[in-house]
Amino acid sequence: MDNTNTMLLALGTDAPVPEFLTDWLRQEAPHLNLSLRSGMLDAFVPIPDGHMVVITVPHGDPAQRDRVQEVTVHTPTLLIGFSDERPFYPDACVWIDADHLTPHTLRHGLSELEACVAGQLRPLLARQNWMLQCRSLLERTKDLHLQLISCRWRPAASGDSAEIRLDTQQSFEHQLRACAPADALIGKLLDDQFVIVSQDQHHLSKKWLKSHEDDNSFLWTSFLSAPVALHSYDDLGEALQHCVREIERSRMMYSRIGARSLTPDESLVVKDLIRALRNQEFYLEFQPQFDSHTGCMVGAEALLRWLHPELGIVPPTAFIRDAEMAGLIRTLGNWALRETLATWKLLSDRDISIRMAVNVSFPEVADPDYADKVLDLLEEMGVPAASLELELTETAMMLDASVSLHNLNRLKLAGVHIVLDDFGTGFSSLSHLNDLPITGIKLDRAFVTPLSREDEDSAQRHIVATMLDLSKRLKLETTAEGIEDQACLEVIHALGCDRIQGYFYAEPMSVNSLIDRACVQETVLVDYASGQQSLF
Numbered sequence: 001m002d003n004t005n006t007m008l009l010a011l012g013t014d015a016p017v018p019e020f021l022t023d024w025l026r027q028e029a030p031h032l033n034l035s036l037r038s039g040m041l042d043a044f045v046p047i048p049d050g051h052m053v054v055i056t057v058p059h060g061d062p063a064q065r066d067r068v069q070e071v072t073v074h075t076p077t078l079l080i081g082f083s084d085e086r087p088f089y090p091d092a093c094v095w096i097d098a099d100h101l102t103p104h105t106l107r108h109g110l111s112e113l114e115a116c117v118a119g120q121l122r123p124l125l126a127r128q129n130w131m132l133q134c135r136s137l138l139e140r141t142k143d144l145h146l147q148l149i150s151c152r153w154r155p156a157a158s159g160d161s162a163e164i165r166l167d168t169q170q171s172f173e174h175q176l177r178a179c180a181p182a183d184a185l186i187g188k189l190l191d192d193q194f195v196i197v198s199q200d201q202h203h204l205s206k207k208w209l210k211s212h213e214d215d216n217s218f219l220w221t222s223f224l225s226a227p228v229a230l231h232s233y234d235d236l237g238e239a240l241q242h243c244v245r246e247i248e249r250s251r252m253m254y255s256r257i258g259a260r261s262l263t264p265d266e267s268l269v270v271k272d273l274i275r276a277l278r279n280q281e282f283y284l285e286f287q288p289q290f291d292s293h294t295g296c297m298v299g300a301e302a303l304l305r306w307l308h309p310e311l312g313i314v315p316p317t318a319f320i321r322d323a324e325m326a327g328l329i330r331t332l333g334n335w336a337l338r339e340t341l342a343t344w345k346l347l348s349d350r351d352i353s354i355r356m357a358v359n360v361s362f363p364e365v366a367d368p369d370y371a372d373k374v375l376d377l378l379e380e381m382g383v384p385a386a387s388l389e390l391e392l393t394e395t396a397m398m399l400d401a402s403v404s405l406h407n408l409n410r411l412k413l414a415g416v417h418i419v420l421d422d423f424g425t426g427f428s429s430l431s432h433l434n435d436l437p438i439t440g441i442k443l444d445r446a447f448v449t450p451l452s453r454e455d456e457d458s459a460q461r462h463i464v465a466t467m468l469d470l471s472k473r474l475k476l477e478t479t480a481e482g483i484e485d486q487a488c489l490e491v492i493h494a495l496g497c498d499r500i501q502g503y504f505y506a507e508p509m510s511v512n513s514l515i516d517r518a519c520v521q522e523t524v525l526v527d528y529a530s531g532q533q534s535l536f
Helices: 019-032 062-074 083-088 103-117 127-140 162-179 201-205 233-254 264-278 320-325 329-348 370-381 394-398 401-414 445-453 459-473 486-495 511-519
Strands: 007-012 035-040 051-056 077-081 094-097 124-126 144-153 185-190 193-198 220-224 228-230 282-291 297-308 312-314 355-359 388-392 417-423 440-443 477-481 499-501
Touching: 007 019, 019 035, 019 051, 019 103, 051 062, 051 103, 062 077, 077 083, 077 103, 083 094, 094 103, 103 162, 124 127, 124 162, 127 185, 127 193, 127 233, 144 201, 144 233, 162 185, 162 220, 193 201, 220 233, 228 233, 264 297, 264 329, 282 329, 282 511, 297 329, 297 499, 297 511, 320 329, 329 355, 329 370, 329 388, 329 511, 355 417, 370 388, 370 401, 388 401, 401 417, 417 477, 440 445, 440 459, 445 459, 445 477, 445 486, 459 477, 459 486, 486 499
Parallel strands: 007 035, 007 051, 051 077, 077 094, 124 185, 297 355, 355 388, 388 417, 417 440, 440 477, 477 499
Antiparallel strands: 144 193, 144 220, 144 228, 185 193, 282 297, 282 499, 297 312
């Protein structure tokens, strides 16, 4: 495309374009054979044909937003603004977050804008606008197919350099838009999750999007679902869920969570799981949690059990992996959450208010609708968000970080407690503590239980003390599991842990036993097996 006579306009909205930005554009314009003019948006509307526009949009005036949006509909536009402004401008060809504006990102953005002008790239629509356009498209044609694309950034793209990560993300989006079918309607659901509808099923069925496996110069691995027929807008939700489950399984296999074929014996276990769900063979036990300062019961962790008709009680370690492989973990998780909230209601009816904790797996929290499902269930059952605690491992939070963290942030903002389980067993837990949307940590029993056998100057005790001190500085609540004797309790109490859990005072118990235990309003913990009192 010959841009010799094309004018690049740098336009401000509430304030003039910053001088440094004008200087950067002036340096880049000659390389693109563009002439540059700058000024205020209102002075140039309507924008003449044959112009390209860069607009700065850090404002909150609805009328001004409408004017900018009108420009983006008719004119190739690069917008620079803060992330909370992005949803207001779904038709913009290119967007640069003001927090990441550098000469490098601006140069990349201008090349993207040039490609859009040349017709080489389809627009990348924000979620809501994609939904609206998809509905309109389905009203005009029924022969459409939907495909979900998920991206996992390679380690080299997620290191210390935010510029590398942003450049990688923009490069991925550029390739996605350049290689998608010509008629594709492309939406960006999350930072690393995209959706396409197109009539070109043949194109979508091919390996059309390259990733690290095809060329190690790419800093991403892409996962594509098989195209799904989309006949009406009412089919959209189910189609997306189908694609999410398919990609989830692919990512688990890639991450070696499920990177093996099921043995014949394991296949029988999967069939058993399906039968067990149908026959309601699963049940919950609850292990109380106590305030380490007062001795009062303050919570209980729900623990999943399977009463097998032939094998007896089967622990979750023996079947959770198989449930994930069989795609049943969401069903199990939803059942466990509902039963846990029902137990809270039983306690609440007796004027007992404790927090109920339930474990969450990676496939559950990686579901884009997980936060909505949890919040809807809390509302349906009349349980305050602050009465629920979700326990997740670091792997569950970080394996599909964009989706998982989006869900967890929403739940945390709603008041749900988010606890990092098995803390201390992951190599990167400390580095992630300040970034994860958590309210507390749970010290793994591997650190806690041996404390009674260690001397005061042991490395083990110093490690636990450091973890507790760091958590306190970050205003995170701490829970220690694996308290199995008086000496261990005394050490954990002295080190300042907030809550305790372990066999010394309470083994996992039935719902009725939990209610009976919670009804005991003494502030002194008692070892119900021996009658021994604690230091409280």
